[in-house]
Amino acid sequence: MNTTTAAPTTIRVPEMGLVVLVGISGSGKSHFARRHFAPSQVVSSDRCRAMVSDDENDQSATGDAFDLLHYIVRKRLRRGLLTVVDATNVQPKAREALLRIAKEHDVLSVAIVLDVPERVAAERNAARPERSHLPPHVIPRQRRELRRSLRALAGREFRRSYVLEGTEAIDAATIAYEKAWNDRRELTGPFDVIGDVHGCRAELEDLLGDLGYEIERDALGRAAGANHPGGRTAVFVGDLVDRGPDSPGVLRLVMGMAAAGQALCVAGNHEAKLVRALRGRKVRVAHGLAESLEQLAAEPAGFRDEAMRFMDGLISHYVLDGGRLVVAHAGLKEDYHGRASGRVRSFALYGDTTGETDEYGLPVRYPWARDYRGEAMVVYGHTPVPVPEWINNTICLDTGAVFGGRLTALRYPERELVSRPARQVWYEPVRPFEAEPETAPAGGHRESDVLKIEDVLDAEGVHTRLLGRVAVRHENAVAALEVMSRFAVDPRWLVYLPPTMAPADSRSEARTDGAAVAGGSGGSSPQNDTDTSELPGLLEHPAEALAAYRDAGVERVACEEKHMGSRAVVVVCRDDGVAAARFGVNDGTTGAVYTRTGRSFFRDPARTGEVLDRVRAAVTAAGLWDELETGWLALDCELLPWSAKAMDLIRTQYAATGAAARAALPMASGVLAAAEARGLDVGALREHVDRRAANAGLFRDAYARYCWTVDGLDGVRLAPFQVLAGEGTAWAMRHGHDWHMAVAGRLAAADESGLLQATEWRAVDLGSERSVADVTAWWEKLTSEGGEGMVVKPLLGEQNPPPEERRIQPGIKCRGREYLRIIYGPDYTEPGNLGRLRRRSLGRKRSLAMREHALGQEALTRLAAGEPLWRVHQAVFAVLALESEPVDPRL
Numbered sequence: 001m002n003t004t005t006a007a008p009t010t011i012r013v014p015e016m017g018l019v020v021l022v023g024i025s026g027s028g029k030s031h032f033a034r035r036h037f038a039p040s041q042v043v044s045s046d047r048c049r050a051m052v053s054d055d056e057n058d059q060s061a062t063g064d065a066f067d068l069l070h071y072i073v074r075k076r077l078r079r080g081l082l083t084v085v086d087a088t089n090v091q092p093k094a095r096e097a098l099l100r101i102a103k104e105h106d107v108l109s110v111a112i113v114l115d116v117p118e119r120v121a122a123e124r125n126a127a128r129p130e131r132s133h134l135p136p137h138v139i140p141r142q143r144r145e146l147r148r149s150l151r152a153l154a155g156r157e158f159r160r161s162y163v164l165e166g167t168e169a170i171d172a173a174t175i176a177y178e179k180a181w182n183d184r185r186e187l188t189g190p191f192d193v194i195g196d197v198h199g200c201r202a203e204l205e206d207l208l209g210d211l212g213y214e215i216e217r218d219a220l221g222r223a224a225g226a227n228h229p230g231g232r233t234a235v236f237v238g239d240l241v242d243r244g245p246d247s248p249g250v251l252r253l254v255m256g257m258a259a260a261g262q263a264l265c266v267a268g269n270h271e272a273k274l275v276r277a278l279r280g281r282k283v284r285v286a287h288g289l290a291e292s293l294e295q296l297a298a299e300p301a302g303f304r305d306e307a308m309r310f311m312d313g314l315i316s317h318y319v320l321d322g323g324r325l326v327v328a329h330a331g332l333k334e335d336y337h338g339r340a341s342g343r344v345r346s347f348a349l350y351g352d353t354t355g356e357t358d359e360y361g362l363p364v365r366y367p368w369a370r371d372y373r374g375e376a377m378v379v380y381g382h383t384p385v386p387v388p389e390w391i392n393n394t395i396c397l398d399t400g401a402v403f404g405g406r407l408t409a410l411r412y413p414e415r416e417l418v419s420r421p422a423r424q425v426w427y428e429p430v431r432p433f434e435a436e437p438e439t440a441p442a443g444g445h446r447e448s449d450v451l452k453i454e455d456v457l458d459a460e461g462v463h464t465r466l467l468g469r470v471a472v473r474h475e476n477a478v479a480a481l482e483v484m485s486r487f488a489v490d491p492r493w494l495v496y497l498p499p500t501m502a503p504a505d506s507r508s509e510a511r512t513d514g515a516a517v518a519g520g521s522g523g524s525s526p527q528n529d530t531d532t533s534e535l536p537g538l539l540e541h542p543a544e545a546l547a548a549y550r551d552a553g554v555e556r557v558a559c560e561e562k563h564m565g566s567r568a569v570v571v572v573c574r575d576d577g578v579a580a581a582r583f584g585v586n587d588g589t590t591g592a593v594y595t596r597t598g599r600s601f602f603r604d605p606a607r608t609g610e611v612l613d614r615v616r617a618a619v620t621a622a623g624l625w626d627e628l629e630t631g632w633l634a635l636d637c638e639l640l641p642w643s644a645k646a647m648d649l650i651r652t653q654y655a656a657t658g659a660a661a662r663a664a665l666p667m668a669s670g671v672l673a674a675a676e677a678r679g680l681d682v683g684a685l686r687e688h689v690d691r692r693a694a695n696a697g698l699f700r701d702a703y704a705r706y707c708w709t710v711d712g713l714d715g716v717r718l719a720p721f722q723v724l725a726g727e728g729t730a731w732a733m734r735h736g737h738d739w740h741m742a743v744a745g746r747l748a749a750a751d752e753s754g755l756l757q758a759t760e761w762r763a764v765d766l767g768s769e770r771s772v773a774d775v776t777a778w779w780e781k782l783t784s785e786g787g788e789g790m791v792v793k794p795l796l797g798e799q800n801p802p803p804e805e806r807r808i809q810p811g812i813k814c815r816g817r818e819y820l821r822i823i824y825g826p827d828y829t830e831p832g833n834l835g836r837l838r839r840r841s842l843g844r845k846r847s848l849a850m851r852e853h854a855l856g857q858e859a860l861t862r863l864a865a866g867e868p869l870w871r872v873h874q875a876v877f878a879v880l881a882l883e884s885e886p887v888d889p890r891l
Contacts, residue, residue: 010173010174010175010176011110011112011162011173011174011175011176012110012160012176012178013082013110013175013176013177013178014082014107014108014110014177014178014180015082015177015178015179015180015183016080016081016082016107016108016180016338016339017082017083017102017107017108017109017110018073018077018083018085018098018101018102018107018108018109018110019037019082019083019084019085019109019110019111019112020084020085020089020095020098020109020110020111020112020158021033021084021085021086021087021089021112021114022088022089022090022095022111022112022113022114022146022149022153023088023089023090023113023114023115023116023146024088024090024116024118024121024139024142024143024146025088025121025125025134025138025139025142026116026120026121026122026123026124026125026139027114027115027116027121028114028116028124028167028170029086029087029088029114030044030046030086032112032114032170032173033084033086036173036174036175037082037084037175041081041082041083041084042084042086043069043072043073043076043083043084043085043086044069044086044087045062045065045066045069045085045086045087045088046086048065048066048068048069048072049061049062049065051065051068052064052065052068053065066087066094066097069085069087070097070098070101073085073098073101074101074104074105077101077102077104077105077107078105080338082177085098088142089111090142090145090146090149091145091149092149092152095111095149095152095157099157099158103341105339106335106336106339106340106341106343106344107339107340107341108159108160108180108340109158109159110158110159110160110161110162111153111157111158111160111161111162112161112162112164113146113149113150113153113161113162113163113164114164114170115146115150115163115164115165115166116166116167116170117166118139118140118143120167121139122139125139150163180338180340181315181340182315182316182317182318182319182338182340183319183338184264184318184319184320185319185320185321185322185323187233187264187320187321188320188321188322189232189233189320189321189325189412189413190230190231190232190233190411190412190413190414191232191233191234191235191320191321191325191411191412192211192228192232192233192234192235192409192410192411192412192418193234193235193236193237193327193379193397193409193410193412194207194234194235194236194237194397194407194408194409195237195381195396195397195398195399195401195407195408195409196237196238196239196268196381196382196384196397196398196401196402197236197239197240197244197250197254197401197407198239198240198241198242198243198244198247198270198288198401198402198426198427199240199241199242199243199244199245199246199247199249199250199288199291199292199295199402199426200244200245200246200250200401200402200407200422200423200426201223201244201245201246201249201250201253202245202246202423203401203407203420203422203423204250204253204407205223205253206407206420207407207409207418207419207420208226208234210418210420211228211232211234211409211411211418212228212229212230212232213226213227213228213232213234213262214226214227214228214229215253216256218252222249222252223249223252223253223256224252224253224256225253225256225257225259225260225262226253226256226257226262226263227257227260227262228262233261233262233263233264234257234262234263234264235263235264235265235266235318235320235327235379236254236263236264236265236266237266237268237327237328237329237379237380237381237382237397237398238265238266238267238268238269238270238271238314238329238349238381238382239268239269239270239271239329239381239382239398240254240265240268240270240271241270241271241274241288241292241311242270242274242287242288242289242291242292243287243288243291243402243426243427244288244291244401244402244426244427245426246295247291247292247295247296248295248296248298248299248303248307251307251310251311252303255306255307255310258310264318264327265314266314266315266316266317266318266327266328266329266348267311267314267315267316267329267345267348267349268314268329268349268381268382269329269330269349269350269382270287270288270289270292271311271314272311272349273289274289274292274293274311275308275311275312277289277293278293278296278304278308279308288402288427291427316328316329316340316344316345316348316349317329317332317336317337317344317348319337319338319376321412321413323337323338323376324375324376324377324413325376325377325379325412325413326376326377326378326379327378327379327380328347328348328378328380329348329349329380329381329382330347330348330349330350330351330380330381330382330383331347331348331351331368331369331378331380331382331394331396332344332347332348332378332380333347333352333368333371333372333374334372334373334374334376336348337374337376350382351366351368351382351383352366352368367391369391369392369394369396370391370392371392372391372392372393372394373392374393375393376393377393377394377395377412378393378394378395379394379395379397379410379412380394380395380396380397380398381396381397381398382396382398383396383398384398384399384400384403384405384429385398385399385400386399386400386405387399388408388410388417390866390868391868392868392870392871393867393868393871395410397409397410399419400422400429401420401422402422402426402427403422403425403426403427403428403429404422404424404425404426405421405422406419406420406421406422407419407420407422415866462855462858462874462875462878463858464854464855464857464858464875465854465857465858465861466853466854466857466858467850467851467854470851470854470855470878472878472881472882473881473885475884476881476882476883476884476885477877477881479881479884480877480880480881480883480884481877483597483598483880484598484877484880487597487598487599488594488597488598488599489592489594489598489599489600490585490589490592491869491873492583492584492585492869493571493583493585493591493592493594494592494594494598494873494876495571495634495725495859495860495863495872495876496569496634496636496724496725496856496859496860496863496876497569497596497597497598497852497856497859497876497879497880498567498569498596498636498852498856499810499849499852499853499855499856499879500845500848500849500852500883501791501810501811501812501813501849502809502812502813502842502845502846502848502849503540503545503812503813503814503815503842503845504540504544504545504547504548504792504812504814537817537829537834538817539817539820539824539828539834539837539838540789540813540814540815540816540820541814542559542772542775542776542779542790542792542814543776544814545792545812545813545814546764546766546772546775546792548809548812549766549792549794549808549809549812550766550767552808552809554766554794554795554796554808555765555766555767556763556764556765556766556794556795557763557764557766557792557793557794557795558736558737558738558741558761558762558763558764558792558793558794558795559761559762559763559764559775559778559779559790559791559792559793560721560737560741560759560760560761560790560791560793561759561760561761561782561787561790562787562788562789562790562791562813562815563638563640563719563757563759563788564640564641564787564788565638565639565640565641565717565719566595566596566601566638566639566640567595567596567636567637567638567639568593568594568595568601568637568638568639568718569592569593569594569595569596569634569635569636569637569724570591570592570593570611570612570615570634570635570637570718570720571591571592571632571633571634571635572590572591572612572615572616572619572632572633572635573590573591573616573631573632574590574616574619574620574625574631574632575590575631576588576589576590578590578631578632579591579632582631582632582727583632589605589608589609590609590612590616591608591612591615591616591632592608592612593608593611593612593639597880597883598876598880601639607712607713610712610713611713611718611755614713614751614753614755614756615635615718615747615755615756617751617752617753618747618748618750618751618753618756619633619747619750621750621751621752622743622746622747622749622750624743624746624747628723628726628729628731629726629727629728630726630727630728630729631727632726632727633723633724633725633726634723634724634725634726634860634863635720635722635723635724636720636721636722636723636724636732637718637719637720637721638718638719638721638759639716639717639718639719640716640717640718640719640757641715641716641717666693668689672685672686672689673686691827691830692826692827695821695826695827695829695830713753713755716755717755717756717757718755718756718757719744719748719756719757719758719759720744720747720748720756720759721740721741721744721759722737722740722744723740723743723744724860725860725863725864726864727864728864728865728866729864730857730860730861730863730864732856732857732860733857733860733861736795736796737761737793737795738763738795741759741761744758744759745758745759762774762775762778763795778790779814779816782816783815783816783817783818783819784816786816786818786819787816787819788815788816788819789813789814789815789816789819790813790814791811791812791813791814792811792812792813792814793810793811793812794808794809794810796808809846809849809850810849810850810853811849817829823890824837824890840888841888844885844886844887845887845888848882848885848887851882852879852882852883855875855876855878855879855882856875856879858875859872859873859875859876859879862875
């Protein structure tokens with residue numbers, strides 16, 4: 001509490017907190033707020049009264065006005081914003097409501113009292129027409145209430161209060177913003193976060209040596225500091241003391257590092273208890289406290305005092321590296337990051353409990369980490385675990401060194417664990433160390449890899465690095481949930497779903513309107529309702545696709561053969577050990593092969609295993625495990641033939657249509673021929689029927705090319721064309737398509753089973769007429785021989801595209817004339833039909849392609865970074881949900 005009745009030159013205000021202006025009407029609160037704070041930071045009672053009644057002097061609206069004011073204050077404090085309340089606030093009841101809101105949001109509160117004589121306030125009110133009608137008794141009453149308030153303000157209401165007496169003091173005051181003690185976002189590391197030491201000084205020295213620190217010793221040879229030649233900083237999660245053999249030695253070493261700027265340390269519950277004991281307060285001497293008191297009693301009084309000041313000054317938690325790293329002794333849920341209150345400190349020191357005790361008399365910890373959804377990594381200790389485990393971007397580093405376990409550190413940002421075994425069991429635990437700690441009842445939490453529907457339906461959507469927010473409609477999410485829960489492969493393998501693609505538009509660029517992408521629906525605009533190709537008899541042609549990228553500023557593109565099959569995602573591990581360690585799969589399976597809707601490609605698991613064996617052998621023969629430094633790979637592929645997956649569709653839809661047309665149309669032509677022979681004028685009709693019969697034959701030939709006999713895997717082909725991700729790297733974001741096609745070619749060449757097939761492709765310089773002509777001729781040859789066509793993708797270099805190019809279509813498909821009969825029907829090339837199809841709307845499809853691509857890349861980035869499975873599934877599920885959007889599936 002800091003109270004002053006003198007005129008301060010500086011008023012210290014927290015960067016995140018509540019500032020309450022207190023003063024009678026006419027004391028200059030609004031002027032003071034305008035002078036010192038941004039308009040967005042000030043919440044005015046007068047303004048709220050005007051918003052609910054159109055008259056800021058309408059006292060009958062005061063109740064509603066303050067309801068609105070409190071609502072706004074809550075929203076701003078929840079978001080961590082400095083909030084200034086401009087109201088009289090002379091009554092304790094008014095201040096109590098605001099203080100209660102500040103407490104709810106765990107922020108500091110400051111009161112600034114503007115104390116002016118009644119005469120000054122009366123003159124100011126008289127000069128303001130809207131205040132001229134103020135009854136004469138109001139200001140004296142407010143003045144009396146203010147005088148009584150000063151005594152309360154000087155007591156216990158606010159963390160700080162400032163009383164500015166007179167206009168000169170008010171005008172002379174300045175505002176200084178203060179960062180919270182726990183806010184060290186400017187420190188970016190690299191860090192070495194070290195778990196609970198508990199007096200194990202020798203093990204700490206061993207671990208620091210393994211981490212590359214150089215121990216500094218005092219005149220008696222004791223470790224009194226340590227520095228890292230590489231500039232790393234140690235961060236201790238607390239519980240330096242108790243139980244172990246040398247708590248003073250640990251304190252001396254850590255205090256020396258902290259004083260030299262080589263280390264940070266947060267408070268642990270054992271430090272808090274030791275400080276109370278050293279101050280003579282009544283505490284229960286248990287859990288190793290007796291050992292610390294005995295060891296410190298042998299130290300000089302000066303060291304004991306210094307150690308007590310150090311431990312007493314430790315804060316509850318640190319927010320580091322721009323908010324990306326949070327260190328707290330017992331962990332910290334997201335709502336408490338960067339906040340300051342007794343509740344936050346208690347959580348940071350002791351964690352959350354269910355209120356129950358286990359059979360050993362110890363509190364049952366509530367597993368808060370399993371519900372954690374924050375983007376910041378939270379590193380903590382407190383509850384010993386045999387092995388550190390990542391749970392929702394949180395990790396516990398207390399591996400029980402004092403109990404004979406290990407002392408563990410996490411290298412940040414590398415996410416590498418380094419540990420040292422204990423030299424012996426220094427303290428026998430109450431609960432057997434190897435036993436898993438008790439957790440809350442099953443209904444109270446859920447596993448970290450389970451996706452909540454709220455994770456996708458959040459009002460802020462799913463955040464992606466490429467497009468920002470991508471929204472998902474509720475009805476689409478429900479449909480996706482049905483598919484994912486009933487038909488999808490083991491969710492631990494379901495790490496990516498490929499995006500859709502759109503064809504080109506003859507008079508629009510490959511760039512998609514940003515508002516359509518971010519807004520969710522991606523509606524079409526008038527320029528999207530244009531002909532796709534103006535060439536006779538064609539709906540799609542390379543000219544439009546290449547021109548679209550050229551107009552968008554892309555200089556080079558990759559044109560890849562579009563295979564006559566079905567999209568397949570292959571996730572393959574080097575062995576079952578990798579599958580267990582990386583994906584948590586212990587049933588002997590080493591991967592999955594699934595469709596673009598997440599369903600297994602093969603009903604027989606043995607067939608899937610055979611495909612994975614062949615892919616794994618090719619990856620090994622190509623040397624990619626070592627080259628890419630990974631034990632697993634996710635590949636984007638095409639599996640041929642189409643009939644291997646879609647035979648039922650072909651038999652019931654395409655074959656049935658073709659058979660009916662080839663049976664009925666010749667018969668109709670014969671009838672018309674007979675009628676024409678009798679002199680009836682049916683020549684035009686007969687010619688039309690004959691064309692339809694010919695179209696039916698072409699239709700049958702088109703889908704027949706996608707069907708051939710397979711026996712087991714004989715006849716099946718798998719064409720990889722992109723390396724999606726591996727351990728630590730999302731390769732889809734790292735390299736251009738030329739690199740991916742080269743790796744795919746190496747895989748096909750290394751395969752001895754005949755399963756893998758290379759994908760033909762061409763690199764095209766869009767500024768070269770020759771290059772464009774060559775790829776056009778190649779496309780014409782492919783499609784004239786019955787091929788499906790090609791996919792055009794931008795070649796933007798090895799790194800992520802620059803921001804201005806991130807809204808470029810990731811791929812444009814250009815399909816052949818005969819293949820499109822399968823899509824649009826046998827007679828789509830008839831003049832009337834083709835003209836109508838040329839006016840198809842592509843805006844929604846292009847928007848959908850952009851959003852699904854961004855979500856897919858986000859899923860891969862999160863997967864490669866080792867983020868929790870629910871975070872990966874958040875993006876994957878959103879792709880599946882977007883597939884339910886009302887977009888013409890033929891596009």
